[in-house]
Amino acid sequence: MRLDALSRLVRLSLARERKGAFFSAFGVAMGVGALVFFLGLGLGVGRVIREDIFPTDARLVDVVPPAVSLGSLLGGGKLDAPTVERLRALPGVEAAYRKMNVRVPAVTRYDGVFFGSRLRMGMEVLALGVEPALVQGDVQLGEFKDAGEGQPIPSLVSTRLLELYNKTFAPARKLPQLSANMLVGFGFPVEFNRSYVAAASASGATQAAQAQVVGASDRALLAGITIPLEAAIRLNRAFGMDAENYSGVTLVATDPSRVPAIVDAVRGMGLEIDDQERRMAENSGAAVALTTAALALLSILICLLAAVNIAHALSASVRARAREIGVMQAVGASRSDIRAIVLAEAAVVGLAGGASGTAAALLLALGVDKLAAGYLPNFPFKPDSFFSFPWPVVVGGVLLGLAAALAGAYFPSRRAAATDPARTLAG
């Protein structure tokens, strides 16, 4: 059967049964719209968790020394230079970046103008030294290296800390909102070997220094400052603390698929993996995925109901049009022509339902985003959009409508094709 003839017959048939076609398409649109909406919401929230709240790089493996081990008591289980070299030599490891905590407490006491507002504040500061190459991409000012005692220490702040500051601390204290760019160059005093809450861990005097923000990084310490590794080593040496063993090593795998083997090898060396963030990301992602899956299942059920509705509607239509089908057979329609006509009618209904349902979901998402922007408080990590609609979701929504309609039309089309023209045209 020619396509133009098929399209003409389908158009005429749908025009005659436009009410039934509308309700069938509406059912499909409801199911597809709900599915696309919830998938978009799940993907959008998942993206926020993955990229903003717990930004993880699938190629990174954070190695830490074991909390307690027999090896450590005997001098093993440490992250010293030879161990780092062994880690670097593991198959699938592209690079190894050492990290060392500043092993004395530190405080900052700020009393001055803070971006136009008067600020007077003291707080504990954790400091972590990292190899410059690990964070080089996020450094916006100068070089990320230790210039020595008496010189400002280049410091990176966490992008997540900045987000928390902007969404909670700053509004509560009427302080200005800050961006990473605004913070670059900002200096603040840090006093090492001093604590407001505990005794200093090293004997001797405190050491005052100036920290200078050189950028914000996802890889920076969340509650503290991230400084060059050499600065951390220098400070630990100055206070007589361990400056030989590292607090951690970040391994970069050549490919995410190599990570499990690297993890096994690291554990085989008596070391541990710090995957707390990754597990939190995975747990949060799993919760979102589970909720999304439940809602998607509900939506698919609606699509199934729509398919059943189409099956009923088409069955009734085929019964009512038996004589008309017989006439078509008498003037030259084959069984496959009849089947094609019924399936094409359903396909048009399904495509229309799928497309309108998908469009409705996109519009609803737009509306929800607008409402959220206007009425929801500005909480941390609040995204510009709660939704993500990659093209496979959009195209898949339309195709699901088509598939549901065709599934519903399967048996009616077979029944129509089996019409006996001699019987229906008799009398």
Place this chain on the structure above:
Amino acid sequence: MIQARDVTKEYVDGDGTRVRVLDGMSLDVAEGEFVAVVGSSGSGKSTLLHLLGGLDVDYRGEVAVGGVKLRGLRDKALARFRNTHVGFVFQSFHLIPNLSAVENVLLPSHFGAAPVEARKRAEHLLERVGLGAKKDRVPVRLSGGERQRVAIARALFNRPRLLLCDEPTGNLDAATGTGVIALFQELHREGLTVLCVTHEERMSAAAGRVLRLQEGRLVEERAGLHVATGGSP
């Protein structure tokens, strides 16, 4: 044009009884003949028509139309045969209600090769049956006679060699029926083979040969007078 040999057709009726409607029936119709088949109600006249037109191929024996043996043809080939070789005219017209007259006439064009200037031919055929001015009317806005004329135009659309008519005047008043019979006579004069199942005396009188179907077989009631030849309608 038509050769049927030892055709037997049975069906099972509502109470499960096997009914034989055609019992070793044979028939020969030459090209250009106008044959009327008469018989009592339920004698199998319509069944015979469905067999000859390829609407029903569940029978024993052999039927060939225009050299095409119908039994054993696959569905597509059978559909092509119905599309190109025969035209059907039914007692109840069987027009598609939401299609205009010209669209009804065009219906066979949807199931065959794309005809050149199909619409022009459909309009020509409607002119030919006297409905040129009503080509855009849907069936409900046409009289019974006009609907039957539309059905005849539809049957002629693909220039069939055989016209199979099932009580074509059965639902028409006398005057309208006369007009339809005259149209068949005209088509026959132009060379079309017409086989008409009928109760109508006037239709039988118009036919060149009359066969009676009784006890599942055809018997000659009136022999043919002449066989017309000519161009296509």
